[in-house]
Amino acid sequence: QITLKESGPTLVKPTQTLTLSCTFSGFSLSTAGVGVGWIRQPPGKALEWLAHIYWGDDKRYSSSLKSRLTITKDTSKNEVVLTMTNMDPVDTATYYCAHVRYGSGCFDSWGQGTLVSVSS
Amino acid sequence: DIQMTQSPSSLSASVGDRLTITCRASQSISNFVNWYQQKPGKPPKLLIYAASSLQSGVPSRFSGSGSGTDFTLTISSLQPEDFATYYCQQSYGTSTLTFGGGTKVEIK
Numbered sequence: 761q762i763t764l765k766e767s768g769p770t771l772v773k774p775t776q777t778l779t780l781s782c783t784f785s786g787f788s789l790s791t792a793g794v795g796v797g798w799i800r801q802p803p804g805k806a807l808e809w810l811a812h813i814y815w816g817d818d819k820r821y822s823s824s825l826k827s828r829l830t831i832t833k834d835t836s837k838n839e840v841v842l843t844m845t846n847m848d849p850v851d852t853a854t855y856y857c858a859h860v861r862y863g864s865g866c867f868d869s870w871g872q873g874t875l876v877s878v879s880s
Numbered sequence: 881d882i883q884m885t886q887s888p889s890s891l892s893a894s895v896g897d898r899l900t901i902t903c904r905a906s907q908s909i910s911n912f913v914n915w916y917q918q919k920p921g922k923p924p925k926l927l928i929y930a931a932s933s934l935q936s937g938v939p940s941r942f943s944g945s946g947s948g949t950d951f952t953l954t955i956s957s958l959q960p961e962d963f964a965t966y967y968c969q970q971s972y973g974t975s976t977l978t979f980g981g982g983t984k985v986e987i988k
Contacts, residue, residue, distance in 0.1 A: 797977075807916075807924065807967055809977040823881050823976055856923055864930045865971025866914035870923035 762786035764796070764857050764871035771877050772847050778876060782840040782857030786869075789815050789835045795860030796840040797867060798831065800853040808853075812860050813840060849878045882906050884970050886980030892988040899955040901983045903968035906949075912972040913951045915944055918982075919964045927966075928953060963987055 768780035780798070787794055797812030811821045811831040821829050830843045840857060854875045858867035883906040893899055903913060911931035916924035926935045928944035931951055941956040955962055968980040 799979075806982045807918075807969075807979040809969075809979060812977070820976060858923075861929070864914065864933075865912060865977060866926055866929040866969070867916075867924070868926045868929070868935065870925075873923055 762859050762869040764859060764869060766855060766857050766871045766874040768855075768874055768876065770875060771879065773880050774848055774878060776847050778842075778844045778847050778851070780842045780844075780855055780857075780874065780876075782842070782871060784838050784840075784857075784859070787859065788838070789813075789833050789840070791815055793862040795862055796833070797858050797860045798840075798842045799856045799858060799867065800851075801856070801873075802850075802853040805853075810844075810855075811842060814860070814862060847878045852876065852878045881976055882909060882970050882972060882978055884968055884978050884980040886968055886983055888983060889981060890984040890986065892986050893958050894988045895958055895960055897958045899958055899962075899985065901953045901966055901968075903946075903951045903953075903980050904949055905951070905970055905972075908948045909970050909972035911947050912970055913944070913946065914969045914971060915942075915953045916967045916969065917962075917964045918967065924967060958985075 764784040795814040798810040813819045813831045828845045854873040856873045857871045859869040885904045913931045915928040918924040932944045943954045965984045
């Protein structure tokens, strides 16, 4: 059974850097065909894909946020970390991590999400 | 980037209705479309992947079709637990991914 859990601050100030962790079980990021992605959802709005990373350390980023995002993995800890720089109130959202099925590029298991608010 | 235009943005329907939601891609994406259901306060749930493949455990009243630029999600007979928001997502080339704007299905 695949499980994922997001953790990180619930409140950040404008211009600060957000660091979110996704810890998971039920799969290994050292296994071919495995990936983990990040998706966010502002309150009452649609889903927005941010980034994903595959077992071979192949990384992809949203074009509109690429300059602000970094995704890394720690295979030994079963953890994926997303950093987003220069946070703004418009970045207030629930941030989800999810297991990516390589090939179809679908997100077949999701964490419960963590709400991050950006406010001074 | 590939854009996904989903329609309608909302609809009202009754239990037992047949429902169709559409997604149009800004360029041809073969069958690289996935569909999700999201209920309030919950993460999305994968329903359909690769345009028409039913995810394990998902009821057979859900189906997907399409190829190229036009895709549909159909619910053959709407059940009370199906009132939710539905999203399409393109994964063409698995380089950059995009979600549609969502369709909220409400009770008539």
